[in-house]
Amino acid sequence: MSRQRSSKRSGSKRSELDHYSLRAKKEGYPARSVYKLEELNSKFRIFNRNSRILDIGAAPGSWTLYCLRKTAKDSLVAGIDLKDLTISKNDARLFFIKGDFFDEKNQSELLAKGPYDAVISDAAPATTGNRTVDAGRSFSLAAGIIGIAGLMLVPGGNLTIKIFQGGDEKELVGMLAEIFETAKIFKPKACRRESFETYIVGLNYKGSDEE
Ligand SMILES: C[S@@+](CC[C@H](N)C(=O)[O-])C[C@H]1O[C@@H](n2cnc3c(N)ncnc32)[C@H](O)[C@@H]1O
Secondary structure (H helix, E strand, C coil): CHHHHHHHHHHHHHHHHHHHHHHHHHHCCCCCCHHHHHHHHHHHCCCCCCCEEEEECCCCCHHHHHHHHHCCCCCEEEEEECCCCCCCCCCCCEEEEECCCCCHHHHHHHHHHCCEEEEEECCCCCCCCCHHHHHHHHHHHHHHHHHHHHHHEEEEEEEEEEEECCCCHHHHHHHHHHHEEEEEEECCCCCCCCCCEEEEEEEEECCCCCC
16 A cells, blocks of 8 residues: 555656656757746746846756747857756857856856846755755855855846755845845745755845945
8 A cells, every 4th residue: 555655656756757857858958957947937037038147057058048049139148067068059149168157267257248137046066965965065055156146247137046955045045135126935846846956036136335
């Protein structure tokens, strides 16, 4: 009986995975993660057709490709990742750096292409399997991105960052609330049920006092 229940559970989990993975394959995206961005954007309008977008932690490239498909012919999608993109880079609107976002030289190159209307980050740290350690690494990554986002964003711009839930996500939302008009936390349905990732969203960057 209990075996039946458990196989029913894993069966439905598998079909949920299949739904997003098959759809991604059919639509030409390298990863099912694209549907998290689709949901985030339809809920919060993080970017529109005319937005200039910076995608941090862009590989293999589903979010980048989605942004390229959803923005106008004269838009810009800049991306950075430690790994290379697997999508075609044959689009004049795409600027990609293979490297670490926290490297100052890379930041200067990204800044030179900015500022951006939207900064989106699906960046994830190397995981250890230890939830506390992984959540701590994710917190540091997200806090680092929030610290630099102001440099990259236009006033009125929007920020979305993936984080691993570990109890400190409210602190990150608090950091966002200081520099954005609105700060939210939202877990898209497309996140795997067993995953402890979620997303924090800052809308309407207030701008720096020095400007
Ligand atoms: C979940 S994947 C992103 C998936 C991507 N959004 C997509 O839809 O194809 C997370 C990525 O974050 C990248 N990453 C983690 N730390 C980074 C850093 N400091 N600088 C740049 N990329 C980083 C990893 O290399 C990894 O490719």
